[in-house]
Amino acid sequence: MPKKKPSPKRRSGCPLNASVEMLGDRWSLLILRDMMLRGFRYYKEFLESYEGIATNILADRLRKLEDYGIIATKRDPSDGRKLIYSLTAKGIDLAPVLTEMVLWAAAHEETRNPALVREIQKDKEKFVAAARQRWAENAIRSKANSTLP
């Protein structure tokens, strides 16, 4: 079921290298955080997210994430200008990576959002499961909406 790409021109076959080639930049994981944790779906929401990504970079990253099969795109049925960006199964599977990165930074750096951190620390598995649950529900709703007359 999960599509695996032969993926041309990779520097090495190491799985960590594959991850780094897809996600190793200063924006991709933040976009995925916004989708996963904040429920962002529209271009404009990402553009206005706190860290301030440039519009050309955002367009480029969304295109690459879609090429990698991490996110999917479709027209908003209720507003033809908008595109709805959503996580694929491959995308939501990054939840454990994001949570570990949050835990690591929280342990070793001075950061904000202690509520999020404490929730993850309390029960990591539960946090990931909840993220998956929200994603699954959203996928169902989204499917229902797309089949409206």
Place this chain on the structure above:
Amino acid sequence: MPKKKPSPKRRSGCPLNASVEMLGDRWSLLILRDMMLRGFRYYKEFLESYEGIATNILADRLRKLEDYGIIATKRDPSDGRKLIYSLTAKGIDLAPVLTEMVLWAAAHEETRNPALVREIQKDKEKFVAAARQRWAENAIRSKANSTLP
């Protein structure tokens, strides 16, 4: 005990953003992989690692990782030309991040090193514990060596 930097000029206080600002590039995590999993300690080893990092980039990344407190540097007592790079506690704490990234890529991409992947899949916690164990033993040995007459 863990030093937390006030860290000037960060784009946001989000812990994920902190991680991404330190590790979000195409090389840093590969260097850490080589230290953690392959036991690399010398500049030349990293230079000759499979993915082929350029020497100026390597020097830059090692300097930054040291600035962030993720790795530490000392002279090799048995050869004054060499520097020994080693993981700090903050560095070895990235083991869970690396393992999750390996698992994700292994699940969704075509990669090599199935032995490593299977070992991690078999028991994630155990794999991380073993990495920590190796690190702790190495730290003891290293300390002993540095106090030789």
Place this chain on the structure above:
DNA sequence: AGAACTTACTTGTGAAATGCAAGTGAAATG
């Protein structure tokens, strides 16, 4: 229907990061 506005981009330009080749100085080796 037409003007004004939104949305999701693209394009242009300068600055910064990257990749490659060559060079340097300190320390070890023969």
Place this chain on the structure above:
DNA sequence: CATTTCACTTGCATTTCACAAGTAAGTTCT
């Protein structure tokens, strides 16, 4: 003491990035 090894640095071409401005398609207002 000449040569080699090691950990870099320097110079330069290429790529990526950030910022500002513009554009086409679709929607809302009147």
